[in-house]
Amino acid sequence: MAIRIRGLQVRYRDPRGRELTVLDVADLTIDEGRRLCLVGGSGSGKTTLLNVLAGIVTPTSGEVRYGEVDITKLAEAERDRFRAKNVGYVFQSFNLLQGLSALENVAIAGSFGGLSAREARARAKGLLVRVGLERRLDALPGTLSVGEQQRVGIARALVNRPKVVLADEPTASLDEDRADEVLELLEEIVAEEGSTLVLVTHEARVRERFSDVLDLKALKSSPSTPASKGRAEEAREEAR
């Protein structure tokens, strides 16, 4: 299932009522099985783009098609179902359920995705072992280190063998060895399933693993016109 984005903009109003364009993607096709590394400065809209791809943020304008389905047109409940079934998302801020153990956090995502309770638990356990958390299965997120929480988030994103994996700085809190292990796991599962991967990173070591690297800046509707320049870029020019 190819993903096709057209004329996408996300705009917010700041407290003074001024409109800010935080994301502007004229045209982007992500073919099935593409392994795309997305880069861009802090605040350039990377997380916003992943949230749009996951159907968590509805864009101000434009379309986001998964095959024939424009997810911006789906009702919220349908979009939630679509996400649970098709998309695995490693959140930049983890978003773990604080009242559930590591194992339960991963298993419940499996249940939402349609696995039986037994299957979900077994697969959750297998993935948590793979990310080195075999001794922390019953730990609550609040008692885990940041890197451990990140690894629970990665296991959760993979539990349904999703057709699309979105990973937002998935190794930002990990040491180099752990980061390599986790990236290998991500790559392996994506390859096994023929899934599409969109991974955001600011780390050169991570970027080097990809042959397909895209800077968000390159996707703007009219990169050469001042009106569509990023705010950081404008600020730099003003400072000159």
Ligand SMILES: Nc1ncnc2c1ncn2[C@@H]1O[C@H](COP(=O)(O)OP(=O)(O)OP(=O)(O)O)[C@@H](O)[C@H]1O
């Ligand atoms: N709900 C919101 N209301 C207003 N502004 C927002 C909202 N969400 C995001 N923004 C703004 O949109 C811009 C893009 O944010 P985003 O989180 O997508 O950036 P990013 O590229 O992921 O940055 P980082 O590398 O720091 O994670 C930022 O300037 C942010 O302040």
Ligand SMILES: [Mg+2]
């Ligand atoms: Mg971000």
